[in-house]
Amino acid sequence: EDKVVQSPLSLVVHEGDTVTLNCSYEVTNFRSLLWYKQEKKAPTFLFMLTSSGIEKKSGRLSSILDKKELSSILNITATQTGDSAIYLCAVSGNTGKLIFGQGTTLQVKP
Amino acid sequence: SAVISQKPSRDICQRGTSLTIQCQVDSQVTMMFWYRQQPGQSLTLIATANQGSEATYESGFVIDKFPISRPNLTFSTLTVSNMSPEDSSIYLCSVLAGELFFGEGSRLTVL
Numbered sequence: 001e002d003k004v005v006q007s008p009l010s011l012v013v014h015e016g017d018t019v020t021l022n023c024s025y026e027v028t029n030f031r032s033l034l035w036y037k038q039e040k041k042a043p044t045f046l047f048m049l050t051s052s053g054i055e056k057k058s059g060r061l062s063s064i065l066d067k068k069e070l071s072s073i074l075n076i077t078a079t080q081t082g083d084s085a086i087y088l089c090a091v092s093g094n095t096g097k098l099i100f101g102q103g104t105t106l107q108v109k110p
Numbered sequence: 111s112a113v114i115s116q117k118p119s120r121d122i123c124q125r126g127t128s129l130t131i132q133c134q135v136d137s138q139v140t141m142m143f144w145y146r147q148q149p150g151q152s153l154t155l156i157a158t159a160n161q162g163s164e165a166t167y168e169s170g171f172v173i174d175k176f177p178i179s180r181p182n183l184t185f186s187t188l189t190v191s192n193m194s195p196e197d198s199s200i201y202l203c204s205v206l207a208g209e210l211f212f213g214e215g216s217r218l219t220v221l
Contacts, residue, residue, distance in 0.1 A: 041215035
């Protein structure tokens with residue numbers, strides 16, 4: 001059965017800290033891994049990763065995929081209170097359907 | 111990219127009633143999905159809405175409870191039938207257009 005596991009489930013840090021969120025997966029015919037940020041209702045897209053070892057970066061956020069280890073990490077440097085959210089990892093196979101992990105709830109304190 | 115309009119954005123419903131959620135996309139898309147997010151949980155795929163044919167439901171979800179329509183490539187509806195408090199969730203429409211885009215979600219509270 002396809003599954004996605006994220007860790008930690010929750011995290012509390014202070015502004016300026018660096019955090020690393022983890023995502024591991026088991027999926028048939030892996031196609032891509034996606035990271036989303038969910039603050040209120042709808043998740044907003046952060047990154048899509050398809051190839052191992054290639055880092056994707058957007059401002060203070062970066063992510064990388066390790067297909068050998070079936071995992072990905074999402075790094076956030078110099079965290080701000082606005083980074084407080086649920087971060088979701090999802091994986092797709094060739095059907096296009098996404099399997100979501102449980103999410104990591106990040107709280108950044110001032 | 112794709113812009114998705116979903117309505118209602120929220121509603122409070124009585125037990126035993128049904129509610130239909132609408133999803134409108136600003137472009138034609140082949141793949142459209144409906145997800146549910148129960149309080150404190152991650153997203154669970156309900157079904158894939160297929161244009162011109164019956165939706166494909168995931169394990170644990172059935173057509174009688176969650177009938178779905180997909181009359182064309184830009185529009186779909188999800189009905190939550192005979193609601194109970196356990197159906198209180200956010201329901202999200204999503205489309206695959208390169209990556210997966212989500213509507214703003216419909217937060218349903220069943221009393």
